[in-house]
Amino acid sequence: MGAMDTGTTVQLFPLVLLLLIVPLVACVWLNARATAAVSCATAALAMTTGIGHGVLSHGDFLVRLGGLLLGSAISVYAAHRRTTLEAALGAAREVARITQRVILRPISRNLAGTHVCTRYHSAAPESSIGGDLYDVAVTPYGLRVLVGDVRGHDLTALRLTAETLTAFRELAYTTPDLPKLATALDGRLTPELGPEDFVTAVLAEFVPGEVRLVNCGHPAPLRSGRRVELLEPLAPTTPLGLHPEPRLQRALLQPGDRLLLYTDGLTETRAPDGTPLPLLPVAARALSEPLPEEVLAHLCSSAHAHAGSHPVDDLALVLCQPTEAAVRVPMVT
Template sequence: MATRQQIDTKEPPIPRRSVSVHQRRLLQALLVVEVGVALADAAYATVSLSALLLIGPLAAAHWLTPGRTALAAATALVLALLLPAVADGSDLPHHVVRALIVATGGLSAVVTARAHARHRAELARMTRIAEWALIPALPAELGGVGLAAYTRSAAATARIGGDLHDAVVVPTGLRLIIGDVKGHGLDAAHTSASVLAAFRRIGATAPDLAALARELDAHIAPALGPEDFVTVLLAEFVPGGVLLVNCGHPAPIRVDSRLRALHPPRACRPLGLSPDPYVWRVRLLPSDRLLLFTDGLTETRDRDGAELPFDEHLHAALTQPTLEESLHGVLDLLREHTAEAPADDLTLILAQPAPAPVSPEAAPVPDEESHHRG
């Protein structure tokens, strides 16, 4: 049985570190507010401001983790207990009651923070289930083609963004789609789902890739705005080669003795912008690999603003013994190259045709052969 080949890096994504920094700064701000309230309460003995000490833990309960909420609550309680020592004419029973109120409010804040954390964890779990239902993992082999895939959303709270990919088996082998919806967020995810639903419905029955692209465009174009579009690359793996339709998508990379970008003979507009798709053919031997990707790969920048170079290091990563090892190598290069949190979604698919018996009557496959279909 084919094993799942959807790679999921074990390292925390960069956006989570950004969230942690934001939470730490927010906690520091809340602690400063608590200290300010305590000093104001001590300075104005005629007005009790002790109830405002609960601002820190109550705010932390909604925005921070239970641990940080507990720290804010403990700080508020310590300040409440210290107030009798700095206030003139302090009334001990009054301060005891005040400390009890602050302690009770802080405890309630911690309980609330724990409940919110459980709810967020459950929501994240249900979101992951929905995401895997929308974009399931590609198997390690499908239709005589070895596959490995990786997808990452630029949003810290979701795995799915504007990128999409899927594959269906056809009598000639395998058809694969990879695409990128303009924009991010729920609107982009909704458009991605619409494209995938149409691909799964007609991907295996369309007479060719050009017809498939036109049907996809007809399905989604009515729901798109005047400036919205979807870049799409369609690939159909056939003996000795691969048929391609590129509607405004980054050119795939053929990996043999070198890296070669497979640019189409002429440009084609993305879906939603009245594309005129056509099919062209490229040689792809069983020893070759094909890297399909979204622009999250080419838009990754280092500290000097340079793109990830398509050099011998990338070639070495893409020629590891297994497809999965190769994608891990590419992700390692990206982590070493990037200087900031990812600003765009990223999808990588690495495909390699399985060896097939060669018929003596089989005609040689040209390196490039364009098939224009109206």
Template sequence: MYGSREIEPRRSRFAAKASIWVVPLSALAIITAADLALRGGSGVCVMYAVVPALALLQGADQRRFHLTGVAAFSVCFLLAVIRGREDALASAAGVAAVMVVCGIGCLGRLRRLADTQAVAEVVQRALLRPLPSRLGPLRLETRYLASAPQAQVGGDVYDAAWTPYGIRLLIGDVMGNGLGTVETAGRLLGAFREAAYDEEDLASLAWRLHVGLSRDPGVGERGVFATALLVNVSPAGDVAEVLSCGHPPPLLLRSDGGVEEVEIGSPLPPLGMLELSQEHVRIEVGLRPGDGLLLYTDGFTEARDADGEFFPLARHAACGEPEDLVQRLVDDLAAHVGDRLGDDAALVMLRRHEADGIKVDDHVRHSATP
């Protein structure tokens, strides 16, 4: 089994699907009421032809488009039969003509768009391959949320690898937008998948990622760089080393429900700017059985509600059972921001299995490394 991904908040999906029906059917009801009130003498009847077109504008698929058109055609046909109105019969013919024209043109475009989104899904899976739900002594759960329904690829990335030096995880956020960002995200993941097995320490791994991005001469010209958080968990799962390259610090999830932010101290600059760094702070976090780390991108912490308040990720992470924590955070974020996210967002939760293990130091240890 693999951790699942959410492409967009549930509230946004529900609102989008509801509007497909509400807008055209409301227009149908208004046109019918106006036509009956004016007793068919005002020419309102010709407006029935816009109902199926409105359904397409709302993003209706083929089935919804046909159902909406049939509803408009049926109303016109009933008016023609029951009241003997020739204008209603002409309107029914107009609805049928609109359905034929739109069906040939617009629905063909929708099918091409669906094919494009299917390709985007394949690209997304190639970039963000599913992580196993269990990796050695760790349980893993991931989520990816796109800021727009049609955007299935973006600059937020994550990956994990079981290496000779321990279990290594990456979460990153490529700055920028457009296809160049997707290309840079692919380069970052490719560099991590190669270097994670070769470099003995996280600082060397971060430099390899930096070099991998810098090999693209266009990166500097576009001003694109990437924040990244690297984590190395010991084979026993009792110690996690954390290195930040300009990325938000992880949250330490204690087995008793406590949540605290891991203090990074002096993080490295983002990847693409590591030549500006002089030293970094090596951070080790002791993990007891049941403890975990929550890695995230700023799409969570910088999400705002209608009043401009940021999403309190740490407060929401402190509530509830660990089994459903990631999905509940996704739902809470959707409730906080409303209809749409302002930025892509990603979550990776790792948790040490709840079993008898070695007693570890509860404190976070820091040491400066030149």
């Protein structure tokens, strides 16, 4: 082999291993079959180049070709593992979304003298599972409603959502007042929460003529009557899981008035330029709709319109309206 051939050979051997970049990149984006096809084409190119330069049987070339083939095989396996894990994760998330829809069952009915209508808006299908939650219970103490938001996303948030709803369904029927109910919920949830986990929550209890509230770090409910106003808590307290000191708040609520409970997906909606959703004007327009379902649909569409191309976060809405047929629920001691 002449001097020129020797120089070409010296340059050729490193290039064979550089071809390994091709299947390595392919395994990141393609499935196993496509990665295998790319690997075969890369190996064929290397062998054709070796034949063309008369070095196919050269020891150093064969060592590098073997490294290329081994790396290609590893790339195919890596592509297979990646696509398998992605499929499993996608299936798990789909099951979680279905489970979440079952847990957050839609409601539109009269319950103990109050019409309750709910709506849950999930963020884009490819996004994470959220932790927004709501539930209602007709108890010996009146109709009770829970709206909350678990910190975090994905399966951990879904598990804590289920834990919160289970605790509420068990304790709402046996705990005589809302501050004690909030304290009991905190005691039940704290052992289940991680060091950075918590649950914001607002509890509402409806009796003729008024609503009783306990707010644990959650956005303030909106009441519409003669005007639309926020029912801010008397004193701020921490979310569930952070040992709140709940205080009872009472507000008038007559037939024809409405109470809107919601999660921070509404208050944190931002326009593309960062402008927050003007909550009170938007809520006032929505609450003027005649039907509860139209109120909630108006709120969701307003949030989408304000956000523009930005995704709207998960959002839970619960609209409560006393009816003319309200009957006092006997208190049980």
